[in-house]
Amino acid sequence: MTAQGVRITVGLILFVQGIGSAITDAVWHSSFGVAGLLRAAGAPEWTELTVGGVGAALLIWAMIVWRVRA
Incomplete structure (x- = not known):
């Protein structure tokens, strides 16, 4: 996997984990994933x-x- 692929993959995971956990916590009062583990800590x-x-x-x-490389 290229550095670009890693940026996209890690970016998507962190975005979904962070924003998704914030929404889940606001609506159902429950966190999940990386952000949920941090909150539990x-x-x-x-x-x-x-x-x-x-x-x-x-x-x-x-x-x-x-965009720069294209």
Whole structure:
């Protein structure tokens, strides 16, 4: 797998885990995935959105690199 593929894969995973967990926590009061584990370990509520934001940043970076090379 190329570095670009890793950026896209990790970005998607973190985005879905972070934003999905934040939505799940807001609606059903239950976290899941990476963000859920962080919350169970005592991390603050904004951790879920931070994980999702990092995923979004990786996806944006991957998109920029793809556009520059195209």
